[in-house]
Amino acid sequence: DTGVSQDPRHKITKRGQNVTFRCDPISEHNRLYWYRQTLGQGPEFLTYFQNEAQLEKSRLLSDRFSAERPKGSFSTLEIQRTEQGDSAMYLCASSLGQGSTDTQYFGPGTRLTVL
């Protein structure tokens, strides 16, 4: 059973650098979500794709953040000019898109540390 995978699992970068994370959803899932989780908090929704279309973005997603899902399969999340406040766990989830009974399955996350 192949679940949601994320790469890398950990990333340490210096302030001002760009970083990119990858998420591979469960193969038949057409919906893909990105969340951010800071220490002591629950995950917060960032953005959502249905197939290759980015349908929704949270106000948390500043202009420095961009997400893509070019072929409706894997997705990338890029953060430009990283800031210390970007340090967090970035979680990806996918779902089958079964309307009102949709259930999201989460990957292990990418932990970002900005020095």
Place this chain on the structure above:
Amino acid sequence: AQSVTQPDIHITVSEGASLELRCNYSYGATPYLFWYVQSPGQGLQLLLKYFSGDTLVQGIKGFEAEFKRSQSSFNLRKPSVHWSDAAEYFCAVGPYKAFSGGGADGLTFGKGTHLIIQP
């Protein structure tokens, strides 16, 4: 806007004792409710979910939760905890939009309850 409150930041329970984790939600329509568990270094694992129907839902690992509309609550319970249940537990609400091919908002999570198991 929807919100989820988990009143207990930490809970300590003795192994073998019963457990109840509280969750209250604020949402204007029929909510879709979830409980997830997160162990250190692991992603979120779905324990159970409520969409409609029977208000008592069974999940994995012996967990159950009861939806009480009058109290806006969805508390998680387990009759006898095991040391392996020590983890962070998150309650979440999903405000899925009316379906005309439209998308779905992300889940709104509570801040979590950290469960500690005493031997």
